Amino acid sequence: MRAIPPLLLFCLFLLLLPSIQMKKPGKGRGLKGARHKLTRDRARGPRRHSRSGPSGLVSPNCLESPESGHVFVDCQERRLSFIPTANTWSNKPKHLLLARNRIKVLHDGAFLGYENLDSLDLQQNQISLVEDGAFQGLTKLTTLLLQHNRLQTLSEEVLIPMPNLGYLRLYDNPWNCLCPIDSLVRTLQVPSNRNLGNHARCAKPIWLKNMKLKHVDPELLCKEPDLANNQQSNETGYTGALEPSSIRSKPDATTVCFTYHYPQIRMDCSNRGFTEVPSGIPDNVVHIDLSHNSISHLKARDFHAAKSLRTLNLSNNNMEHLDKGSLTGLLHLQELDLSNNNLTFVQHGVLEDLYFLLHLKLEGNLWVCDYSIQYMVYWLSLHPGVSPSGLVCYSPLEYAGESVEEYVKAYNRECPKQQSRPDQDQTDPKLWNTLMEAQAELEEEELEPSALRVPQKYQIIRLS
Numbered sequence: 504m505r506a507i508p509p510l511l512l513f514c515l516f517l518l519l520l521p522s523i524q525m526k527k528p529g530k531g532r533g534l535k536g537a538r539h540k541l542t543r544d545r546a547r548g549p550r551r552h553s554r555s556g557p558s559g560l561v562s563p564n565c566l567e568s569p570e571s572g573h574v575f576v577d578c579q580e581r582r583l584s585f586i587p588t589a590n591t592w593s594n595k596p597k598h599l600l601l602a603r604n605r606i607k608v609l610h611d612g613a614f615l616g617y618e619n620l621d622s623l624d625l626q627q628n629q630i631s632l633v634e635d636g637a638f639q640g641l642t643k644l645t646t647l648l649l650q651h652n653r654l655q656t657l658s659e660e661v662l663i664p665m666p667n668l669g670y671l672r673l674y675d676n677p678w679n680c681l682c683p684i685d686s687l688v689r690t691l692q693v694p695s696n697r698n699l700g701n702h703a704r705c706a707k708p709i710w711l712k713n714m715k716l717k718h719v720d721p722e723l724l725c726k727e728p729d730l731a732n733n734q735q736s737n738e739t740g741y742t743g744a745l746e747p748s749s750i751r752s753k754p755d756a757t758t759v760c761f762t763y764h765y766p767q768i769r770m771d772c773s774n775r776g777f778t779e780v781p782s783g784i785p786d787n788v789v790h791i792d793l794s795h796n797s798i799s800h801l802k803a804r805d806f807h808a809a810k811s812l813r814t815l816n817l818s819n820n821n822m823e824h825l826d827k828g829s830l831t832g833l834l835h836l837q838e839l840d841l842s843n844n845n846l847t848f849v850q851h852g853v854l855e856d857l858y859f860l861l862h863l864k865l866e867g868n869l870w871v872c873d874y875s876i877q878y879m880v881y882w883l884s885l886h887p888g889v890s891p892s893g894l895v896c897y898s899p900l901e902y903a904g905e906s907v908e909e910y911v912k913a914y915n916r917e918c919p920k921q922q923s924r925p926d927q928d929q930t931d932p933k934l935w936n937t938l939m940e941a942q943a944e945l946e947e948e949e950l951e952p953s954a955l956r957v958p959q960k961y962q963i964i965r966l967s
């Protein structure tokens with residue numbers, strides 16, 4: 504048989520190409536086709552869209568996936584300047600993520616067809632105008648995120664189509680606190696609306712600058728400037744600037760960090776120039792990234808309220824010390840990243856609340872291989888479920904580069920005399936025994952539902 508020349512084959516292929524493409528499912532398929540596609544997509548899991556949307560706009564490459572049974576559509580950071588129409592998706596989305604795009608205006612009816620939406624994330628766009636009917640049809644919406652935009656004004660009418668709205672984020676917008684937002688402010692201040700518009704502050708006029716919308720006296724919004732100016736200044740001891748609370752106190756996580764709600768609540772606090780852990784970390788945050796700041800030490804109760812945290816990223820700070828009690832309350836923490844800091848040892852007791860820790864990143868620190876490092880090794884020996892990485896001696900020179908575990912083994916073999924160190928009493932073996940007892944007590948207390956608990960088998964290791 505004569506072989507077909509490759510060039511001819513190629514031409515044949517090119518000729519056939521259009522018909523192959525036409526057979527692809529997609530365009531003009533019927534219900535059956537759609538169902539078929541749906542099951543196929545389910546089997547495949549998340550997938551990217553690259554169809555041409557209506558009105559000639561190329562629809563974005565978004566990720567559409569069922570997350571615990573809820574369809575969510577992730578269109579974050581897609582350079583979008585428009586809202587994709589609802590029929591772009593194969594299922595009716597429950598969560599729509601449009602954060603970090605280039606949307607400037609929300610027109611009337613922008614979300615028609617999205618009637619199943621439970622949450623809508625529009626943060627970090629350039630929205631300066633929301634028309635009164637923009638959210639029409641969103642009767643089931645509970646969460647609306649509009650923080651980090653350019654809104655100066657918003658009519659209360661905008662909220663009327665959303666009777667179930669429980670969470671509304673409006674902070675980091677340059678609110679112009681004048682008569683047009685009078686009705687909005689009144690709505691936000693209704694006591695039952697306690698999660699609507701928290702932390703949003705006036706940017707203008709000057710006499711109300713930095714007042715929270717929650718606290719500003721609505722009477723003042725529609726007054727003549729001079730009169731309002733006088734009254735407010737008499738009330739606040741006019742500084743023309745910050746409310747007292749925001750002058751001295753720690754930075755507030757909710758306003759300074761970016762918060763994402765789906766699939767799980769995540770806060771991005773990296774690169775914010777923090778020198779300490781910000782306050783106001785909400786108790787429902789699951790992941791928090793505090794990397795690339797200048798936090799030099801963790802203080803007791805820094806994460807006290809953050810009960811739901813599973814991931815805590817503290818890498819790339821200048822951390823030298825973790826106070827006792829600084830990690831208390833983190834009962835569900837699974838991943839702790841302490842890499843690239845200046846830690847030399849971990850004080851006795853610091854890790855005791857981390858029952859469910861799985862990953863512990865320790866590389867890039869200045870671990871000192873002497874008596875003080877043994878608490879860490881001891882704790883790890885009691886928590887075999889934890890996989891640590893990067894626990895390597897940095898000093899003294901004779902052990903530099905050696906794994907800490909090896910160092911401790913050798914240390915125990917040789918049973919040397921204790922070297923004195925100022926903090927020696929903190930890691931005294933007698934204290935370790937006390938710690939063991941305390942731990943056993945905690946185990947008995949059943950802090951967690953027993954189904955959640957991992958049985959921990961450990962032996963008592965005497966180090967001296």
Ligand SMILES: *[C@@H]1O[C@H](CO)[C@@H](O)[C@H](O)[C@H]1NC(C)=O
Pocket residue numbers: 733734737
């Ligand atoms: C504000 O205080 C000044 C005196 O400090 C007083 O003359 C003025 O009437 C006060 N204004 C109002 C609106 O209470």
Ligand SMILES: *[C@@H]1O[C@H](CO)[C@@H](O)[C@H](O)[C@H]1NC(C)=O
Pocket residue numbers: 773792794816817818819838839840
């Ligand atoms: C923590 O943040 C750093 C830097 O942003 C990143 O490289 C690292 O993967 C993060 N760690 C975890 C556990 O996600």
Ligand SMILES: *[C@@H]1O[C@H](CO)[C@@H](O)[C@H](O)[C@H]1NC(C)=O
Pocket residue numbers: 799821844845869
């Ligand atoms: C942390 O250690 C690095 C060198 O390992 C050093 O250059 C830096 O100054 C230290 N930072 C602090 C805050 O001590």
